[in-house]
Amino acid sequence: MSSPHPPSQPLLAVLWMMGALASFTSMAVAARELTQDLSVFQISFMRTVICLALLTPYAYKLGWQKMKTDRLKTHVGRNIIHFTGQFGWIYGVSILPLAAVFSLEFSAPIWTAILAALLLKERITRIRALSIALGFAGILVILRPGSDLMQPASFVVIGAAICFAFTYVFTRGLAATESAFKIIFYMNLIQFPIGLVLSVPVWITPGTEMLPFIAILGIGGITSHYSIARAMAHADAAVVSPLDFLRLPLVAVIGFLLYQEPWNPYVIIGGAITFSGNLLNILSEQKALKRRMRPEPTPPQT
Template sequence: MTSPQNQPQPLLAVLWMMGALASFTSMAVAARELTQDLTVFQISFMRTVICLSLLLPYAYKLGWQEMKTTRLKTHVGRNIIHFGGQFGWIYGVSVLPLAAVFSLEFSAPVWTAILAAFLLKERLTRTRVVSIALGFAGILVILRPGSDLMQPASFVVIGAAVCFAFTYVFTRGLASTESAFKIIFYMNLIQLPIGLVLSVPVWITPSVEMIPFIAILGICGITSHYSIARAMAHADAAVVSPLDFLRLPLVAVIGFLLYQEPWNPYVLLGGAITFSGNLLNIWTEQKAHRKTAMPVLDTTEAARERST
């Protein structure tokens, strides 16, 4: 019998996802503002400083025995790739309309399914093939011939999505021995010196006006993940994941209000097509896993890897 504490609570899940959406949108705006004066490397470094400072007290509380790892090489490899994805995402936010970045980012689960088939030997089911096809169809709608988005920056964002897919595959492997907190902690710990080394040659001292945006970028990198985790604790992935699509119209409105970015129906349509493929895969996976009483694989987590 399910205890009252473990019963689904969709309303609480919705409220936590609203917090996640607010965090993702705030990160995009903060990154856009900071790239007007600072380099992408420096922004990544300062975001990591904030995140690590928030994680350190809990890591200290857990103690060295709990935080030490025997898989440091895997953590290093994962986070070198993740740093590349983070660089591509922030660069995309600085150059492209915000809605376009989020739409292209929805392709991360597509690349995850492809990489998992090759690297983890996961079977490409009919549903996953359809999901991949819809993902590519969505990208083609966004980057249609003659579109203003057919430019190098768009392919940098797609490259970032591929990097996030790689990190998700790495996370799948690490999760067998490492806690979620440990994975996030080592991610920030490893990316700190990477960002520092790359930032020093192009360092610009942040102005007082930039400090709130730096704080927002770092804090929301933590709150976005925490909010998603809490939402998943109150409802199934099939309930929570559709809410993730609201990021796209929300950021389109923010882009229009703050930066006068025009509405692009092809971007919204392409994002919707790609996301529908992701959602189809989630629903099918959940149905299959319910039959075998196994945990559900939420492939949309790959798109969220950017914020860790």
């Protein structure tokens, strides 16, 4: 009998994660460049337009029967929160060093664990409590008293991480009845009118030099999540997740080379502490899952 799980292929997982890292860092640079001339609302709207242009042909191919949903209210609630988080992330990229934004964004899984306990009644185990404590410790290292990062923009990014945590919790509920493609499609479909209404009063027609950055932001929004999903399909989360931490030193190097952002060891250390909490939680959940999947011993024949 064949195994229900495909064999692990770490090399393919690494290659897909490299694609995810390239997407995330490219999006950060594109957002930084665009915020020099355009409002955050307009940037979010144009990102949605690109994503819809890429997703709509496949949605049309699937047909209305497969794309209709009975959970529109949940989709709307999820995406109002996600749009707010996206606004906070882009705003943070425009103000803070790129490495600081990514370090603070690593706290999203910590907030997810807290919200899952409050909203989904998931149990907070000792390991999960330790991972949450490490997450807060990492934030305190980054935003230590007297730090240049102790400013409103940092708390906007933390707010964005909390919004992303809310969307993860919503996604857990939606995933029971909705496909991943449908969730992503409705995300962009719902955020389209929100971004349009908010961006019209501050609209500036982008110049041709901005078009490549607009394209990168839109395409990266799809390829980043798709690459992570493909990486997870080729290896366990315990293998894939540590690779995600490479985003932090990579974006720190890019920030230094492109924008002369100084190297801040506290940001790297704090991000590493927060990420270690995330990884600890992932390893614990994987061990628990393997125990649940382990077959019961066959009682001896009498």
